[in-house]
Structure formats: structure tokens, C-alpha cells
Amino acid sequence: MTRRLGHRSVRAVLDGHRTLLARLLRGDEVTEVREGQFHTVVMGSEIVVCLARTPAAARRLPDRAARLAALTGVDIGVLVPKPLALDVSGDPAYLVTTLVPGAPLDPATLEDPAVAAAVVRGCHAVLAALYSVAAGRSVLDCDVDTVRSDLPAGFDFGRRSSVASGGADSQWPAAIPPAHPDRWGRFADDIRTRLYPLMSAEGRLRADAELAALDSLPYRTNALVHGDLGGENLLWERSSTGPRLVGVVDWDSACLADRAEDYAALSATFGHRFLNRLVELSDPAVTDGAQTPTTPSSRPDLVRRITAIRATFALQQALAGHHDNDSAELADGLAGYR
DSSP: OEEEOOHHHHHHHHHHTHHHHHHHHTTOOOOEEEEESSEEEEEOSSEEEEEESSHHHHHHHHHHHHHHHHHTTOOOSSBOOOEEEEEOSSSSOEEEEEOOOOBOOOGGGGGSHHHHHHHHHHHHHHHHHHHHHHTTOSSEEOOHHHHHTTOOTTOOTTBOOTTTTTTOOOBOOOEEOBOOTTHHHHHHHHIIIIIGGGSOHHHHHHHHHHHHHHTTOOOOOSEEEOSSOSGGGEEEEOOTTSOEEEEEOOOTTOEEEOTHHHHHHHHHHHOHHHHHHHHHHSOHHHHTTOSSOOOTTHHHHHHHHHHHHHTTHHHHHHHHHHHTTOHHHHHHHTGGGO
16 A cells, blocks of 8 residues: 655755665656655656565565566566666665556445446456466476566666665576465464564464465465455546556565455455455456366355455555554554454
8 A cells, every 4th residue: 555745845855865866767757746655656757666665575575576577478468577786785675566557446336337347357367367277387487588678778677786686697587476375374373473473362362363364275375366455556547438457566465376465455355245256257267276167166266265354455555564664554443353
């Protein structure tokens, strides 16, 4: 989640990084500055500069760039940011990408049935594409030379700085990995170790129930999962047939996993009625990775997985805030557990 900065805060960002931004934006006019949990985002008309806000966010920038680079080699039917430059040796660390057009959609507009139908279709198409590009793959990767072949003059993504690589002139990877087999078990252990001491007794009971539901989740890697597919990460444009999904941004958490995670994120943004329509539209054989038509029980199982994952979103937010020493995010995530 990011927020648009006001005039005074924008001025402070631009003045504080004047030389760096002039070099990276290359005359591109700044149109907006936003601030999120991990990055300050300076947007031009064609280029976006993501400035890491914390040391932990800086350490994650190479993985973020690697995921975007891997997406260069696939077609999911919408635009994704293309990495242009990366430097984790300075302060601030930064990643430069292309700008993806469009704007987030106000969930209230789904009260119009025509708009709701268009949004369901757009999200379904992306989910189907994400499933299809992962079929039969153990990892989603791309030759970094493919990324570098179509860069604007002066950008040379793909080489590590000498500081970042200990003097080696090696290439950044361009890959999206599978989720860890014990991902949810590790998550539960982290919650109990790091966050339980901050909760009330009643809050711990609530968390116990939510974490217990994760124990029954199967390990799946049959879909490319965005990891935060909702809200302002979906960019739309108006068309004669309603909103048209044109781009998806913020691929930091992308991995090969259970697509129920992306359904959960979409339901958190657009609500249960939207989720029901999306699940009904989805092909159950595709949804669960079956090779033959599935029985009607496949959809309830998908909903069960979605429900279990969505229930952990506040805990995920709180844990991320804890890891990044972000007291506001930590407090917001734990609000229902204190």
C-alpha cells in the first residue's frame, strides 16, 4: 500500500535526492511521488524510480529486479514494469523501471453490474495467464540478455556493481522461484515467536485459529503467483466496454505457488461477491491443475484455501512491519490482536 505525498513532502523528496533523480529521470518530468511501507516511488511520464526506505528493503531490491527481469520473457496479457537500472551500493539503494500506464480502480465502482462484470473478466484473464505460464516449470526464468536487448540508451540493467558483488562482474539473476515447501510453517513459527508477545490472550487465540487453518494447505507450485494481486497494484484504463486491466505492478512477492493466494488478495480488495463471481467464472480444471474435469468439490476446496490465506493478511502485514522496524505497519496489522 502506498500513499500519495503532499506538496511539502514531495518537495522534500525531490530536494533531498536532486542529483540522483536528475541522472536517473533524464529530463522526464516528475508527475507523482508516493510512499509505501518499503519504498518511496518517484514517477515520471515514462520512468519510475523506487528508492529503498529501509536497509531491509534495500537488501530485497535485487530479488525484486530479478522477478521483473524474469517476467520480460513471458506474456500475461498486461504490461509489467521492465527493469532498467539497479544499484544497491549507495544510499539510497534504488531500482529504475519503466512506467506502467493506468490507475487503480475504486472498489465502489463495482456497484455498477457492467463495471463488475468487466473487472471480473479482466482479473480472470490475468489469473488464467499466470497459471498457463507456470505450467510444467520448476522455476520461471529468462536470459538477462533478453532484458538488456531493448533498453533505452544509457541504461544497462543486468550487471552487478563492484560493491554489491564483492568485485565480481556477474549478472543479476532473472528468475522467479517456487515457494518454500514449509513456507506456511515458517510463517506460523515467526508469528508465534515474534508477535505473540505483543498480543493479548484473546488475540493469541484468534491467531492460533488462523495459523491452524494453514496446516491443511497443500503445497502447490502450479501457478505464477503475484503475491499481492489487488488494490493499487492493478492498473486500469477506461474503455467502451468498461474498465480494462492494462498493467500489474509490485511483483516483489512473486513465486510459483497456489493461485488461491492471488484470489485471496483480489477478494480483500473487491469483496466476497466479486470472489464468488470470479470463482464461478474460473475453469475448475485450470483452477486446481487437474488433467481431467473435476468434481463440484474442487471449487469449495479453492474457497477453503482462499479463506485460510486471506485470514492471515493482518498477521502478514504485522510481521513485515516487525522485520522492517516499521511501527505504524506493525501496529496496524496487530490492531485486531491486542
